[in-house]
Amino acid sequence: MIWEKTQERLKDALSSSVYNLWIEPLECLEVRDDAILLKSPDRYFSAYINQHYLSSIEEMVEQTGEMKRRVLLFEGESKPVTVGAAKGQLRLPNIPENNSTLRTLHPRYTFDQYMVGESNxxxxxxxxxxxxxxxxxxxxxxxxxxxxxxxxxxxxxxxxxxxxxxxxxxxxxxxxxxxxxxxxxxxxxxxxxxxxxxxxxxxxxxxxxxxxxxxxxxxxxxxxxxxxxxxxxxxxxxxxxxxxxxxxxxxxxxxxxxxxxxxxxxxxKAPDISTRQRIVINKASQHNLALDSDYSEFLAQHIRGDVRQVESAIVAIRAKSRLTDGYIDIDMIREVVADVVGVGKAMTVEMISELIAKQFQVSMKELQSKSRKKRFTFPRQVAMYLCRKHTEDSLADIGRAFNRDHSTVLHSIKKVTNLAVRDTSVNAQVELLSGKIKSL
The missing domain is CATH 3.40.50.300 (P-loop containing nucleotide triphosphate hydrolases)
Incomplete structure (x- = not known):
C-alpha cells in the first residue's frame, strides 16, 4: 500500500515520460520499518535511479508512510546488504567492518566490461x-x-x-x-x-x-x-x-x-573508431538495446572523446525508443548525437582517416606508417585526397597527420585525381567514400 501511494505522489511530481521510464518498472518486494525494497530491471537502472531519483523517492515514501525509510534497489532474487550507514554500497563477503576505505564501486566497472584497444x-x-x-x-x-x-x-x-x-x-x-x-x-x-x-x-x-x-x-x-x-x-x-x-x-x-x-x-588515449564501436555495442547490450551496425558506426564516428557521452547517448536512444514502441531510425540517432556532442562540428583529418582505415580494413598505424606496400599506399593516398577535399587543413597539416610532408600530400592528390579520371571503378570508390564522409 505504501509503494502504491508513493507511486501516485511520484506520478504527480514527475513528468509522465520520466515516470513511465524510470518509476513504473520498479517493483516493491518488501516494506520494512526502516526500509522499502524495490526490484529494478538491471544494475544500470539501479545506478541511474540512485543518482537521479532516489532522494525524490525516499521523500515521497516518508510523506506517504509518515516515517523515514531508506529505499534499497536490487536486481535478481537476492536482497542487498549495506555497509554500515553508507547508502547503497554493498558489503563484500568476509571483509571485517571498517577494514577498507573505498568509494562506492560501480557494479559494471569490471575488467570484463572494459573495452581494450591500442589506446589503453x-x-x-x-x-x-x-x-x-x-x-x-x-x-x-x-x-x-x-x-x-x-x-x-x-x-x-x-x-x-x-x-x-x-x-x-x-x-x-x-x-x-x-x-x-x-x-x-x-x-x-x-x-x-x-x-x-x-x-x-x-x-x-x-x-x-x-x-x-x-x-x-x-x-x-x-x-x-x-x-x-x-x-x-x-x-x-x-x-x-x-x-x-x-x-x-x-x-x-x-x-x-x-x-x-x-x-x-x-x-x-582516446579510443580509435573500432574500439569506440565496440564500446557502443557493449553499452547498447547492457541496456538491452538492439542497434543496427550502421547506427553503432554513426555513434562511434561522432562521439569521439568522453566515453561517458556514449552512455548518455545510449540512455537517450533507449528512452526515445520506448516512446516509439522500440522503433529507431537514423533521424533519432542524429538528434541524440546533436544533443550529446552538439551540431555543426567541423570535419577533421582524423575523422576522415579513421573512416578510410575502416573501409580498407587497415589500422591507423598502418595508414601512418612508412610502408610502401600497395595495400597501405593506396588507402593513404585516398585519405589524403579526401582530407584535402573535405577539410580546411593545409597540405602541411594533412601531411603531419600521416607522418609525411606537404609534397607527399600533393603527389597523393594528383595520383588519385588521375586514377579517378582513367579508371571508373576508382572514381566510383572515391565518390562512394566522399558520400560517406558527407554523411558523418
Missing part, C-alpha cells in the same frame, strides 16, 4: 597485474588521461577483483580531495596519529584518484609523499590517477612527483 591496453594490463597483487610493474602505477577515457573504470575494476579474490586485503581507495579533507579534519580534531596509523599501518593497497587536484596544497602533498614512501618501502602497492603525466603537473612538489614516478607510468 598497457593501462589495462598493468591494472590486472596490480589486482593480482603482482609487483612486476613496480610498487606504484601512475595512470593519466583526459576525462571519461576509463581511469575510474580501471581502478574500480582493480577493487572489484581484489575483494573477490583477496577479500582480506586492506584497501584504501579515495580521491585526492577526500584524502585532503580527511587530513584537515584529523588535524583540527588533533587525531593525526590515528590518521597516520590508518594509512601507514593498516593499508595493503592505496588508490588515489585525481592527484592533480592537490595543486598548491603543499601540506597534503607532504603527507601523501610520506605515505607513499612508507608503503613502497614495505612492499605495499599504490595506484595513482591524474589528468596529465607527472612531468606536466603544475604546483606539485618535485619530490612528490618523483615518488609517484617510481613505477610504471602509462596514459590512456
Amino acid at each position: 591496453i598497457l593501462a589495462e594490463s598493468a591494472c590486472r597485474s596490480m589486482s593480482m597483487l603482482d609487483d612486476s610493474i613496480g610498487p606504484c602505477l601512475y595512470i593519466n588521461s583526459d576525462t571519461g577515457l576509463g581511469k575510474s573504470h580501471l581502478t574500480h575494476a582493480v577493487a572489484h577483483k581484489v575483494f573477490a579474490e583477496s577479500p582480506m586485503t586492506r584497501l584504501r581507495y579515495v580521491t585526492a580531495q577526500q584524502f585532503a579533507s580527511e587530513m584537515v579534519r584529523n588535524i583540527q580534531s588533533r587525531t593525526m596519529d590515528a590518521f597516520k596509523s590508518k594509512y601507514h599501518d593498516q593499508c595493503d593497497m592505496l588508490m588515489v584518484e585525481d592527484i592533480h587536484t592537490l595543486k598548491g596544497k603543499k601540506k597534503t602533498q607532504e603527507e601523501l609523499n610520506e605515505l607513499l614512501d612508507a608503503l613502497i618501502k614495505t612492499g605495499k602497492q599504490v595506484i595513482v590517477t591524474s589528468n596529465r603525466a607527472p612531468r606536466e603537473l603544475d604546483g606539485i612538489d618535485e619530490e612528490f612527483r618523483s615518488r609517484m614516478s617510481s613505477g610504471l607510468i602509462t596514459s590512456i
Whole structure:
C-alpha cells in the first residue's frame, strides 16, 4: 500500500515520460520499518535511479508512510546488504567492518566490461597485474588521461577483483580531495596519529584518484609523499590517477612527483573508431538495446572523446525508443548525437582517416606508417585526397597527420585525381567514400 501511494505522489511530481521510464518498472518486494525494497530491471537502472531519483523517492515514501525509510534497489532474487550507514554500497563477503576505505564501486566497472584497444591496453594490463597483487610493474602505477577515457573504470575494476579474490586485503581507495579533507579534519580534531596509523599501518593497497587536484596544497602533498614512501618501502602497492603525466603537473612538489614516478607510468588515449564501436555495442547490450551496425558506426564516428557521452547517448536512444514502441531510425540517432556532442562540428583529418582505415580494413598505424606496400599506399593516398577535399587543413597539416610532408600530400592528390579520371571503378570508390564522409 505504501509503494502504491508513493507511486501516485511520484506520478504527480514527475513528468509522465520520466515516470513511465524510470518509476513504473520498479517493483516493491518488501516494506520494512526502516526500509522499502524495490526490484529494478538491471544494475544500470539501479545506478541511474540512485543518482537521479532516489532522494525524490525516499521523500515521497516518508510523506506517504509518515516515517523515514531508506529505499534499497536490487536486481535478481537476492536482497542487498549495506555497509554500515553508507547508502547503497554493498558489503563484500568476509571483509571485517571498517577494514577498507573505498568509494562506492560501480557494479559494471569490471575488467570484463572494459573495452581494450591500442589506446589503453598497457593501462589495462598493468591494472590486472596490480589486482593480482603482482609487483612486476613496480610498487606504484601512475595512470593519466583526459576525462571519461576509463581511469575510474580501471581502478574500480582493480577493487572489484581484489575483494573477490583477496577479500582480506586492506584497501584504501579515495580521491585526492577526500584524502585532503580527511587530513584537515584529523588535524583540527588533533587525531593525526590515528590518521597516520590508518594509512601507514593498516593499508595493503592505496588508490588515489585525481592527484592533480592537490595543486598548491603543499601540506597534503607532504603527507601523501610520506605515505607513499612508507608503503613502497614495505612492499605495499599504490595506484595513482591524474589528468596529465607527472612531468606536466603544475604546483606539485618535485619530490612528490618523483615518488609517484617510481613505477610504471602509462596514459590512456582516446579510443580509435573500432574500439569506440565496440564500446557502443557493449553499452547498447547492457541496456538491452538492439542497434543496427550502421547506427553503432554513426555513434562511434561522432562521439569521439568522453566515453561517458556514449552512455548518455545510449540512455537517450533507449528512452526515445520506448516512446516509439522500440522503433529507431537514423533521424533519432542524429538528434541524440546533436544533443550529446552538439551540431555543426567541423570535419577533421582524423575523422576522415579513421573512416578510410575502416573501409580498407587497415589500422591507423598502418595508414601512418612508412610502408610502401600497395595495400597501405593506396588507402593513404585516398585519405589524403579526401582530407584535402573535405577539410580546411593545409597540405602541411594533412601531411603531419600521416607522418609525411606537404609534397607527399600533393603527389597523393594528383595520383588519385588521375586514377579517378582513367579508371571508373576508382572514381566510383572515391565518390562512394566522399558520400560517406558527407554523411558523418
